[in-house]
Amino acid sequence: MGELAEPFAMALPSFMKHVGILERTGLIRSRKRGRIRTCTLEQKNLAAAERWFAQQRSMWASRYQNLDSLLESLNGEKRDS
């Protein structure tokens, strides 16, 4: 864990907090052997999360493009009347 924390400009306890969040969300797994805790990346979960977030982003982007068109046509109606 100390090795992992080294490149980051934060105290070890803060670093552990961040690692805890990643672990709870299933993005990494950690195992303690004696005094040494080792982290592994959960590639599959990470990829799944990225895919889902990308889908959500597409959904919002698309619905808002629809709204752009609707607003444009509503503004047009107002101008015409």
Add this chain to the structure above:
Amino acid sequence: MTAELRFDFIVDKEKNSIIVKREFAAGRQLVWDCHTKRELLDRWFAPKPLTTKTKHMEFKQGGYWHYAMITPDGQAFWNRLDYQAINPIDNYAALDGFCDEAGIVNPDMPRARWDVAFTDAKERTLVTTVVLYNSADDVQKAIDMGLKDGLASTLERLDELLLTMGETAEHV
């Protein structure tokens, strides 16, 4: 064509939330109406190529919007949004949920709270939506079940579609 409309999509893992910010080239009242009136919601809410169909809408605290997003081949995905607080034309809070045609919420799917705020941005309106899950477990469930959902493949094709439409838009 005016300058590009701001669109931010931010995932805040620490807060179990997704933040979506988007500008619209219209006044706040009109943008608010589009978010709160069934006949207008039906004209934009579902992402392409799906369409929106409202079964029930009562836009008031304690009321709800029950709607389907329908694929071109007729498959319907039912959702509901339960309104918890409304301050026209500033913001509203609601609880989303997957449900069936009768409006019964699927208890296996986590429900997220939506905080939707409308603010003036010069000639435009900025809409900020915070989608907040109760816990990291709920986010994980939403991911796992969301990817199994029939909607997933449709959404995956969207990316490609959006790129094509973006190219078209530039020629306008």
